[in-house]
Amino acid sequence: MAITEARPVARPEPFGRRLLSWLTTTDHKRIGILYIINSLAFFVIAGIFALLMRTELARPGQQLLSPRAYDQVFTEHGTLMIFLFIFPMLAAFGNYLVPLQIGALDMAFPRINALSFWLLPVGGLTVLSGFLVKGGAGASGWTAFAPLSVQGGAGMDLWILGIVIVGVSSILGAINFIVTILRMRAPGMTMFRMPIFCWGVLTTSLLVALAAPVLTAAMVMLFADRHLGTVFFDASRGGSPLLYQNTFWFFGHPEVYILILTAWAIVSEILPVFSGKPLFGYRGVVLAFLMIATLSFTVWAHHMFVTGAVELPFFSATTEMISIPTGVLFFNWLATLWKGKLRFEPPMMFALGFIGLFLVGGIDGVWQAAPAMDFALHDTYWVVAHIHYVLFGGTVFGIMAGLFFWFPKITGRYLSRKLGIWQFWVQFVGFNLTFFPMHILGLRGMPRRVADYAANRGWTGLNTLETVGAYIIAISMVLFFVNVFVSLRKPREAPDDAWGTSNSLEWATSSPPPPHNFDRLPEVHSLRPVRDLRLAAQGLAGEEGSS
């Protein structure tokens, strides 16, 4: 059933030529790989920052980092993880997979695609270069609340500039995805025959296109307040610090869904493959995605309950409402597993881990949706626990699921199953050790973003435990990188349909795919064209219709 014909092995090109071809590529697959490498590089840097923080907080008193250094490190940890790891990592999957999944030759605007990638390392290094200037890197937290962010030296300016560059990159990328998905689908690939992953990317891209410009606006105002004499956020001269928060969170809450929606889509793509079943309610999931995206623009002020300056019942209601479509996703995932024939390959394990952990992040958020309770939990370690259950337990487990799932497609080689299973369990244990106790610390009143804490508050034991957990997570990541390194040295052995039970079009071409993606495009009659091919090869009829 190979759709791609065997082709002669190309002679290896000289290194300089090969490097140049990577630097100038407009091939969405190569750009996707660049996105992955770049994101993982920033993931490692931001992860090291996390270890530095955890090491400092293991015991009360100052050991490793001065408060000044700690403030920079926690700021850059958040900034890099959010803007330069998760955000572009999900875009990496989108870049590599969307054209393949919809049966397109490339993205709609290949050169803009290259531009939006190359802006990323530029933006990231701009942020990091703050460490080299007098006064150090930006140290106002990843949220950079004014008026604190109006203080600070050149590092803060570099931070603002870096964020603007990354913002431009993501806006360009989002527009590219939207146009690609709306205009480049193969014949027969109707919107409701698109893999659920593409719906995730489309919804995310709509969010980015609408929300990221608002972030840029906040950054421009901040820069103007710092250097051009404006007073947007200066209360003593008629401005308001609330303006910054309203602007930032109007971006910042859709942002949270930007950071998780594609991971939901990855998991929704993987569960059916390893359950031997279709996604239970495809249209229900699409509907849930769209509802969440819409609602996400109405909840921003739940980050501002404690300012005493927002309409509490309204934002509390919209926030709790968003859990309704999120619940629909969970029911769909469980129903997809139900009575299936589950195979526990590493992608499936990470996807199942995702469900179990993201659930905790969903539930502990409900506490904070009630303003009265938020008054007790906001800005404590409870919030740190919540965001990490969502973005690590959720998104990072989803990303790992995706990497293990598509690695054979991208490289033609499988990641080691054994190492993958080890990594999963080490990561699972380390993650829960690190982040679950943060709930309890939050309840005991430990505020976030503190460089140190008093020894007599009863916080020490749990902090030490969390630090141990953080190093266990680090071990799991080492296992991952070892796995990648080892697997890349193995011969290519993955067939087109690497897992044998795949559904979507990327599995119809060779692993890795040729530069032009498909030699011959299979006909698309249903949501699962590759399954149709498989059944046809067995002499069985595939499914007709759209879902």
Add this chain to the structure above:
Amino acid sequence: MRSTTLRRSLRGLAMAVAGACLAGCTQQPATEQAQETHRLFYITLALATLVFVGVEGALLWAIVRYRRRRADEDEGPQWHGTNRMILLFFLIGTVIVATLYPFGEITLARVEQNPQSPEVIDITGSQWQWSAFYENEGVVVSGKSFVRPLVMEVPVDEPIHIHIVSNDVMHEFFVPAFYFMRNAMPGHPNDFTWTPNRLGTFQGQCAEYCGLGHYQMRFVVRVVTPTDFMAWVKQERKAALSINCPQTSGASVHITAHNISWDTNCIHVPAGTQIALTITNDDGGIDHNFAIWNGIDTAHQFFASGKFPGVATRTETIPTLQPGRYYFQCNVHGPAMSGVFIVGNPPSGQKGS
């Protein structure tokens, strides 16, 4: 057989978790408002446990029960969700949210009540210290950046009205045992009420990241009996009035601002002469000035220097003042940077006029 064992062990686990949590997770609430929030916490915990056990249980069940047997190469059953099932999914979530939301709103209404209160405290946050001005008692207490926390006392069983503002960046006044935090913002004061109902000493600290000294921006609230509170007020007043320091020999004074604090809380100058005042501002980029008032109520200002950012030094002239005790502060930072300005040798307690 196996399913009952599983169910029983799950139930046991849930109870163990809840039991452990009741003992150690939450603190004993110390205000009437905190009791409401504390109750809401456990109502939410009950519902959350239900959802958690339900979903994780179903997940574990699927993992154990539906694993593919060896040599089974067939697909699973190819059924999809019907529209009715999807609708049901939406309904389940709606019911849960509709159950929970009213509890939150009821609690919110109780926590947000602002009853009339004779006890009004103005809290001011600045980088990186808190100060408290008791409006009716005329008492001011303040912490000092990196040196000591603010220590304030409040009477038990009385609504305490707090009016809070910041004079630089965003801060947050947070007492964990009161289950409450509220931003101190520049230009946008906030008001709320605590009714402490438990005697004790409660630790608090700034919860909104506010820069270098954030982690040290601590304060202590002592909830005491009304009698003890009166005694404390009296003592603080007396302490303020009895602040004394030796008179400077010449007609010049030097004062330094560092970390939003003056280097002294008492200046004593000779009567009948102008004073050359030298102000050193060590706080880079932060404005300070030096002003002399009648008292903490700041009804009449006798002198105010120009406001200027650090790091810089300026000299100005204070006009001749009547002998007496005055109050000085930085007008930008208020009571957080204040002290006594004594002219001549007035009898103890006599205010300047």
